[in-house]
Structure formats: structure tokens, C-alpha cells
Amino acid sequence: MRKEKSLIKLLRGIVEIVGDEAAHNPEFANKLKMLFAPASDTPRRAKQTRPSTATVEIPDIYAEWHARGEQEFRLWLRDRPVELMRALIKQHDLDPSRRTSRWKEPEKISAYIADQLQTRLSRGSRFMRR
Numbered sequence: 001m002r003k004e005k006s007l008i009k010l011l012r013g014i015v016e017i018v019g020d021e022a023a024h025n026p027e028f029a030n031k032l033k034m035l036f037a038p039a040s041d042t043p044r045r046a047k048q049t050r051p052s053t054a055t056v057e058i059p060d061i062y063a064e065w066h067a068r069g070e071q072e073f074r075l076w077l078r079d080r081p082v083e084l085m086r087a088l089i090k091q092h093d094l095d096p097s098r099r100t101s102r103w104k105e106p107e108k109i110s111a112y113i114a115d116q117l118q119t120r121l122s123r124g125s126r127f128m129r130r
Contacts, residue, residue, distance in 0.1 A: 058087050065117060073117075077110040085109045 022029040065073045077085070085106065089095050094116040103109050 058084065058091055061088055061092070061113070061117060062121075065121065070114070070118065074110065074114045077114060078107055080106075080110070082106050082109060085113060088113060 018032070022032055061073075061077075064076065068076055082104070086100075086109070089100060089109075089112075094113060095101075100109055100112055103112075
């Protein structure tokens with residue numbers, strides 16, 4: 001604690017001396033101004049925009065399941081883009097624990113969707129979302 005107080009006192013003294021010198025010497029004041037200007041105007045990174053789900057046409061997975069059958073549906077789903085599969089998961093609330101958000105492999109995500117859909121269909125129409 002004692003070292004902190006002495007360090008604070010030392011830093012305040014340095015700031016006071018620099019302030020006095022800047023008040024008397026305009027060239028020194030300009031140098032300080034140029035030195036601290038970039039620190040206050042730090043550029044901010046632009047946020048990366050993801051394609052919204054509105055731009056992606058989401059198919060009806062229940063109709064596709066019934067039209068294609070389970071095996072054909074799994075093959076069809078595996079060929080879909082990852083963004084579409086994530087939109088399907090979100091739309092039908094297939095992953096409330098959000099564990100699939102870290103997955104990058106399309107095969108793994110498509111298998112998860114197919115398994116969840118199969119589970120819902122085995123329970124009956126009561127658990128299907130419209």
C-alpha cells in the first residue's frame with residue numbers, strides 16, 4: 001500500500017511538471033497533443049454482418065421428411081448450407097441448450113436436425129411447431 005501511494009504521488013508530480021511545461025512551451029504542447037490524439041480517436045472495428053434468415057428461404061422440413069423418407073431426407077439435408085440448417089434449428093427450436101452453435105461440420109448439424117425431427121415425429125403431432 002505504501003508503494004502505491006508513493007507511486008501515485010510520483011505520477012501526479014510528473015503530470016504537473018508536464019502540464020506546466022506545456023503551458024509555457026507551445027511547441028511542447030503541440031507534441032503532447034499529437035502524441036495523445038491517436039489514443040482518443042481509436043478506430044472501431046466494423047461489425048461483421050451475417051446473412052439474415054429472411055434472405056434464406058427456409059423449407060418445410062416436415063413436408064420434406066414425409067415426401068422423401070428418413071434416409072433421403074438425411075442425404076438432402078446434408079447438402080444444405082450451414083446457415084440454412086442453423087435457421088431451421090432456430091425456427092423449430094430444435095436446440096434449446098444451444099450446443100449446436102459451436103458446431104462447424106454440416107454432417108454433424110444435419111444429423112442432429114434429423115434426429116430431433118425423428119424424435120418429434122415419433123411423439124406425435126402435438127410436439128410439431130408451425
